[in-house]
Every structure is written in C-alpha cells, then in structure tokens.
C-alpha cells in the first residue's frame with residue numbers, strides 16, 4: 001500500500017474512519033469491509049472525466065466484481081450503468097431497483113431463460129456474443145413482439161495484460177466474434193437484417209488489471225478499421241463504441257496504476273482521431289470497469305489463529321478464512337498486501353506466510369509477508385480485496401460466506417449477512 005495508513009492512538013488500523021478492531025469485534029471475522037466513499041470516488045473519476053471532456057458516455061459497472069443489493073444501489077446513485085452476466089446478477093439488479101434501460105446483458109452462453117428474463121424486464125442492451133444467441137434472441141423477440149438494442153462483441157486480436165499486450169491476430173478466446181476470419185461480419189449481416197435487434201455498435205474487452213493505455217488504443221484502432229470496412233460496404237455508422245473494462249488497481253506496492261481519468265482521456269483522444277480519420281460521427285463511449293470501482297475500496301479482516309514455524313524454511317500463519325473468501329491467490333497467483341490491524345506501526349521483525357484454513361496446500365493468501373511479532377487473536381487486514389472476493393466466494397469445506405459491511409460518513413452498516421453453517425446445508429435432502 002502506498003497510501004498512508006490511518007491509525008488511532010491504540011495503533012489500530014482506521015478504515016473509512018472506523019477502528020477495524022471494533023468492526024472485527026462487532027461483526028466477527030472473516031469480514032469484508034467497504035469504504036463507500038472510495039467506491040463513489042472511483043466511479044466519479046470515470047464519470048467526471050467524460051463530463052469534463054464533453055463526451056457522451058456510459059460507465060457500466062461490471063457487477064460480477066461484487067454484486068449485492070447495497071452495492072448496486074450505490075452504483076445506481078452514482079448514475080452508472082450496469083453489466084450483468086446471469087439471471088442471478090440481473091435479479092440482484094432488479095432487487096436494487098436499478099434502472100432497467102441502463103442494464104446490459106453479457107455472456108458467452110446466454111440461456112433462453114436468461115434472454116427471456118432480459119426481454120421481459122426490458123433491459124437496455126444485449127451484447128451479442130455468438131451465432132447461437134442471435135438465433136435464440138430473434139426467436140424470443142418475435143414471441144414477445146419486442147425490440148432491443150444490441151452490440152456485437154468482437155475479439156480484436158489483442159490480449160492486454162498488466163504491463164504489455166499481445167497481438168494475436170485471431171484471438172484464442174471463448175468470447176465474441178473473431179474479426180480476422182470474417183465471423184464478425186457474418187454476425188453483422190444477420191443482425192442488420194433483423195427487425196427486432198437494433199445494432200448500436202461494437203463491443204470488445206481486451207483483458208484485466210491493465211496498467212497501460214496502449215492495449216486500449218490498439219483495440220480502438222482495430223475496431224475502427226473494421227467499422228470503416230462496414231461503413232464502405234454497408235454505410236454503417238456506429239452510435240456506440242464499448243471498449244470494455246480491465247483498468248488496473250494497486251494490490252501491492254509493485255503495482256503502479258494510472259489515475260482512472262487517464263484511461264478516459266486516452267480513449268477519447270484515440271476515438272476522436274479514428275473517427276476523424278474515417279469521417280465517422282463521434283460515438284457514445286461505453287466502458288465497463290469492475291475491479292477499478294470496488295477493488296481498492298474493500299478490505300478483508302481475518303483473525304490470526306495457529307502458527308507453524310519451520311526453522312530455516314518458512315513460518316505459516318493461519319487465519320480464519322482463505323480461498324473460500326478470496327480465491328484469487330490460489331487461482332491466479334494474485335498478490336496482496338496486509339497488516340496486523342491491531343499493531344500497524346509495530347516494527348516488522350518477523351516474516352510469515354498467510355495461510356487459509358481450507359484443506360488445500362494451495363490455500364495461501366500471501367507468501368512471505370513482513371510482519372510484527374504476531375500471536376493468536378491478532379487481526380489481519382488484507383487490502384484491495386473489494387473485487388472478485390465475495391463474488392467468487394465458495395462453500396468449500398462447507399464454510400459459511402462472511403458478512404459484508406459498508407462504511408460511509410463514519411457509520412458502519414451490515415449489507416450482507418454472514419451465513420451460518422445451517423445456511424450452507426439448507427438444500428440438502430435426506431437419503432434415509
């Protein structure tokens with residue numbers, strides 16, 4: 001963490017203005033805690049920059065990063081749009097009373113039920129991913145006598161990662177229509193013939209945890225050269241260009257993300273250049289940040305339990321959660337930073353690796369972390385766990401999912417209840 005940590009006179013970590021040790025006592029551990037002001041700041045960084053540049057835009061929160069009624073209410077209050085990928089995510093959005101016209105449905109295998117639910121609830125846009133979906137959607141729209149705005153998701157042959165990108169030509173991805181092989185054009189031709197689907201423009205999503213703007217710029221260039229072909233052949237003039245999400249955040253001091261407004265500026269400049277070059281109207285720009293809205297706004301509090309010290313090898317410090325509340329380290333070797341929240345500024349004279357309590361050797365949260373002298377009952381605060389933590393939580397080992405607390409204006413509020421072990425087995429039926 002580069003940001004200065006706030007502590008009180010007891011050397012306890014203060015988060016969102018509240019003593020984290022008090023939060024751990026009040027709600028138990030593991031506990032996800034969000035600073036709602038930070039969520040709002042992140043959302044506004046994108047929205048305000050588009051406004052400042054005078055560009056019509058939709059900032060669609062990718063709700064898979066963290067979906068709950070309270071979170072979607074905050075997104076709604078900030079005027080964001082919303083990406084959903086399933087009936088569950090759509091249902092949560094409806095429960096949060098999210099404006100339906102601002103909901104976009106994604107997915108590489110949208111089911112009939114998902115599409116029907118989207119149509120019946122009159123959501124704003126469907127991002128079309130494949131030929132099977134075009135057929136299903138046309139059929140359902142006919143049955144419902146309904147029309148809907150759509151984007152075509154294309155794979156521009158650019159894979160962007162943290163610090164670099166790969167030009168792949170044909171992208172090896174399960175998502176979207178390939179450009180190079182002509183699939184995107186075939187989809188275009190099917191969709192513009194439809195009286196039910198209104199093609200608004202194109203969508204692409206090039207990766208996640210991206211720290212540079214080059215990948216986005218290349219994607220915009222690639223999309224424009226395609227759209228120019230369609231303009232010449234079919235007089236196509238896109239109203240919307242959706243360049244996806246993937247904006248990087250800081251997990252550890254090794255990560256140096258750009259200010260969020262820089263991505264917006266770079267995108268607007270490149271889209272302006274390309275639109276001028278090909279003499280097309282400047283489109284409405286849509287982006288889909290998930291991680292960048294909630295990632296650094298959340299922390300997880302754990303209680304330290306057992307310790308295993310292997311001389312000259314490693315010290316293992318076990319906490320009361322793990323891969324069931326944050327699978328990212330086990331799944332993609334994701335790095336995190338953490339402190340002992342009840343002794344933040346104590347000298348770091350010890351080194352330990354933070355282990356989860358699941359029956360998996362791979363259930364490690366952080367390797368070789370500098371720590372103060374540590375003992376059972378200490379509270380570990382792990383930073384930047386706001387994205388893909390709760391949303392990827394599982395019941396492995398029949399663990400109950402932790403609670404989620406929001407903090408704003410110095411007030412903490414429970415927004416997702418902690419599950420009980422009875423909850424975990426509530427759908428089990430007897431076989432005796």
Ligand SMILES: *Cc1c(COP(=O)(O)O)cnc(C)c1O
Nearest residue numbers: 062205208245246288289290291
């Ligand atoms: C996952 C995803 C996002 C959000 O990605 P982040 O890295 O969380 O910003 C946006 N759009 C699409 C299509 C995605 O699949």
